[in-house]
Amino acid sequence: MKFYNTLTRRKEDFVPLAPPRVGIYTCGPTVYNFAHIGNLRAFTFEDLLRRYLEYKGFAVQHVMNITDVEDKIIRTVRETGKTLAEFTGFYTAEFFRDLDTLNIKRAHITPRATETIPDIIKLIETLIARQHAYVADDGSVYYSIQSFPEYGKLSHRKLDEQLSGARVKQDEYAKEQMADFALWKAWNEDDGPVKWPSPWGEGRPGWHIECSVMSMKHLGPSFDIHCGGEDLVFPHHEDEIAQSEAATGKPFVKYWLHNAHLLVEGKKMSKSLGNFFTLRDLLAKGWTGREIRYALLSCHYRDPLNFTFDGLQAARSALQRMDEFLLKLQAVATTLAATERRPPEGFAPSKPIQSDFDSALDDDLNISGALGALFEFIREANKRTLGPDEAASILATWRRLDEVLGFGIPTKSEVPDGVQALVEERQAARKAKNFKRSDEIRDELAKQGWVIEDTPQGPRAKRK
RNA sequence: GGCGGGUUAGCCAAGCGGUAAGGCGGAGGUCUGCAAAACCUCUAUGCAUCGGUUCGAAUCCGAUACCCGCCUCCA
Numbered sequence: 148m149k150f151y152n153t154l155t156r157r158k159e160d161f162v163p164l165a166p167p168r169v170g171i172y173t174c175g176p177t178v179y180n181f182a183h184i185g186n187l188r189a190f191t192f193e194d195l196l197r198r199y200l201e202y203k204g205f206a207v208q209h210v211m212n213i214t215d216v217e218d219k220i221i222r223t224v225r226e227t228g229k230t231l232a233e234f235t236g237f238y239t240a241e242f243f244r245d246l247d248t249l250n251i252k253r254a255h256i257t258p259r260a261t262e263t264i265p266d267i268i269k270l271i272e273t274l275i276a277r278q279h280a281y282v283a284d285d286g287s288v289y290y291s292i293q294s295f296p297e298y299g300k301l302s303h304r305k306l307d308e309q310l311s312g313a314r315v316k317q318d319e320y321a322k323e324q325m326a327d328f329a330l331w332k333a334w335n336e337d338d339g340p341v342k343w344p345s346p347w348g349e350g351r352p353g354w355h356i357e358c359s360v361m362s363m364k365h366l367g368p369s370f371d372i373h374c375g376g377e378d379l380v381f382p383h384h385e386d387e388i389a390q391s392e393a394a395t396g397k398p399f400v401k402y403w404l405h406n407a408h409l410l411v412e413g414k415k416m417s418k419s420l421g422n423f424f425t426l427r428d429l430l431a432k433g434w435t436g437r438e439i440r441y442a443l444l445s446c447h448y449r450d451p452l453n454f455t456f457d458g459l460q461a462a463r464s465a466l467q468r469m470d471e472f473l474l475k476l477q478a479v480a481t482t483l484a485a486t487e488r489r490p491p492e493g494f495a496p497s498k499p500i501q502s503d504f505d506s507a508l509d510d511d512l513n514i515s516g517a518l519g520a521l522f523e524f525i526r527e528a529n530k531r532t533l534g535p536d537e538a539a540s541i542l543a544t545w546r547r548l549d550e551v552l553g554f555g556i557p558t559k560s561e562v563p564d565g566v567q568a569l570v571e572e573r574q575a576a577r578k579a580k581n582f583k584r585s586d587e588i589r590d591e592l593a594k595q596g597w598v599i600e601d602t603p604q605g606p607r608a609k610r611k
Numbered sequence: 612g613g614c615g616g617g618u619u620a621g622c623c624a625a626g627c628g629g630u631a632a633g634g635c636g637g638a639g640g641u642c643u644g645c646a647a648a649a650c651c652u653c654u655a656u657g658c659a660u661c662g663g664u665u666c667g668a669a670u671c672c673g674a675u676a677c678c679c680g681c682c683u684c685c686a
Binding site (some may be wrong): 156174176177182183184185186187188189190192193217218219226302303304305354374375376378379380381382383405406408409410415442445446447449450451452453455457458460461462463464465468471472473475507510513514515516518519520521522523526529530577580582585586589599600601602603607609 | 612614615616617622623624625626627632633634635636642643644645646647648649650651679680681682683684685686
């Protein structure tokens with residue numbers, strides 16, 4: 148199994164620090180608003196990664212933080228007049244609901260920044276003691292980048308080289324160096340009631356420190372995988388490395404995996420362009436969680452994903468094809484073997500489905516290859532008449548693969564007695580060549596939201 | 612200015628030196644009383660352009676063009 152490691156800029160064989168355990172930390176949401184589909188792409192990718200590792204037999208320990216104190220939150224919470232906890236509690240709950248809608252597994256541990264303040268203070272004290280951090284006049288604490296010679300190793304940049312051409316914001320605080328970043332931000336009156344006591348006076352944690360603290364608290368000073376969007380490489384993850392390794396003297400993370408951003412209809416998502424979507428926006432337009440999941444998942448995580456409504460429609464159609472196949476398998480599998488004429492020879496697809504699926508995903512989660520293997524298999528199997536045993540066996544394999552994909556196996560929708568009666572009445576009318584009557588019934592069923600499919604095995608009612 | 616990514620059919624998208632996966636859409640067919648659905652078949656002599664290396668290149672090398680990301684809060 149290979150993953151592209153941002154740290155080395157290469158695909159590397161995945162070798163956990165202490166197999167079969169795998170520790171994963173994924174940067175979670177800042178809960179000041181509903182998650183948008185760009186955020187959700189990251190979480191969908193991380194879900195694929197986690198599910199695949201579990202599928203391969205690793206004992207995954209997944210930690211995802213909830214950032215529930217931060218500049219934007221403080222600003223917004225003041226406007227609403229709510230307490231910080233009420234405000235962030237609402238969006239945290241909505242966030243988890245979104246994950247459920249997309250069938251994204253929740254992390255085993257989801258620590259909140261505000262619940263980790265004592266640990267954060269402890270780590271800052273360590274950094275000060277080791278002379279990697281200093282207290283400014285206003286009671287803020289800053290990390291001294293100069294004190295960490297390896298700074299820049301993740302994002303592969305040298306600070307002095309790039310500052311010249313970059314836009315640089317005016318320094319608002321008493322930092323010694325431009326690029327130093329805050330570990331602890333001293334309270335000021337704009338922060339209102341949001342503050343915690345610390346050895347340096349009242350204030351709140353900086354953004355980067357919480358991830359160092361929460362990841363190491365639950366996964367240890369060194370762990371296997373750290374994920375996030377590509378925008379987090381610098382400065383967020385770079386700063387995490389600096390904080391963590393300076394404090395512990397140990398390598399922080401072995402594999403850094405970053406997902407690319409997405410575009411919507413070919414453009415960068417923005418509210419002013421009207422192409423900014425939250426999950427609820429899409430649900431309101433009639434798309435389902437699994438369709439959105441498919442659309443977000445079907446493109447490689449390191450490529451920019453162009454999220455479009457055409458793409459959603461393609462996802463819907465592709466899923467229908469899968470569902471159709473799986474429903475057919477279920478129908479065949481549940482047929483009594485004794486009454487079913489077995490095909491003359493066993494179904495032997497030209498390529499084994501699971502090994503193709505695995506080898507694609509082994510290669511840095513090549514989801515396109517994996518899905519390609521599945522659809523190729525469907526076409527081959529559709530050409531054949533399958534026996535019950537074969538169908539059952541394929542279904543069992545598919546269930547296993549779906550543990551990775553998380554699209555779900557469809558179940559035959561229950562047909563209400565009234566609908567079934569109409570279906571039978573129509574069939575009788577057709578037999579009697581009373582097509583006027585049978586078409587009337589078809590229209591009536593359509594009104595009730597049911598479509599009739601006349602298959603060689605007889606009519607079948609399906610929900611529209 | 613620094614660093615990085617991309618350009619494959621109408622759309623999305625694999626491919627990692629051996630002669631273009633897959634999905635959507637489209638066309639044809641099977642089935643059907645007619646439909647619908649489903650299924651099957653077909654759908655890139657060519658992979659941005661120009662050179663080069665090689666027996667062989669979408670794949671490697673060098674230019675060129677266009678697009679994009681990060682360098683500031685950000686998935």
